Amino acid sequence: MNLIKLIHALPKTELHLHIEGSLEPAMMWNLASKHGVSLPYDSIADIEAAYQFEDLQSFLDLYYQGADVLRDEDDFYQLMMAYLTRCHDDNVVHAEIMFDPQTHTSRGVGFDVFMPGFERAIQDAKQKWGISVYLIMSFLRHLSEKDAIDTLNQARAYYPMIKAVGLDSSELGNPPEKFVKVFAAARALGFKCVAHAGEEGPPEYIWQALDLLHVDRIDHGVRCVEDASLMQRLKDEGMPLTVCPQSNIKLCVFDHMKDHNILSLLDDDLCVTVNADDPSYFGGYLNDNYRALMTHLSMNESQLVKLVKNSFVASFLPTDEKNHWL
Ligand code: HPA
């Protein structure tokens, strides 16, 4: 089988995906018109043309603005269902999906609106295609730790739907150490923990995520290469990195895909995985990201198989379910 066909055919997991970042311009346009929200764009093509970013913050500004069209339960159902349909198309059998409650609660849209919408789509996708989903509730790190603690408390009725907590948004200036208490509380409640670290931030933020937040995975983490002892630690612990190649190019973490370090991390035996991050903003879903590694980094078949296996190893699936796929 050629590599393109194999990328499609292999059952995969996706572990780093922001559901708000899967809001396609056409859906944004339709929901804006449904709710009478005025967008600073004249057409769907205009929205697409605006997606040129210089860094993480320039992306986040548009991402939060776009999420404002999500208002009622059905909007969140549509959003989740559209992503899970793409999972089915790409042969993604299990997804661990981040959502940002504070992006919605700060606009008066509560857990009782978005959680039932997500749940209905997750159940429909499970029934139609057998896809399994875990949700990761991510705290916005540009806000205070108190706001994150309030969010954890507000989510109480929905804890059974949530597998893990995460940390995202503007990394520089908002180190993991700012969130020690809320992560300790989440761990005590039995949640797994992940955090974005080492996307734009320095290796020190990865150390903090490991030592202070006690995370089970690092989201991005590509700046670990700047610190040899950190690389060794990640390798020794088999600590997964959920790497997002096309995101890193769009946000100028690397100049070009041919400069990306994912395959060298893989060849150094780090547990790296491939993910789309915010596919509608970065121009590709999961298989597009794998194909980009083939085109620009000459990924070979054994590297592909290793990356896909890592996606199961790094997941929060129980061991027997992981073993079923490995
Ligand atoms: N980094 C930080 N925050 C985010 C991202 C990201 O890549 N995507 C959505 N929120």
Ligand code: ZN
């Ligand atoms: Zn992310």
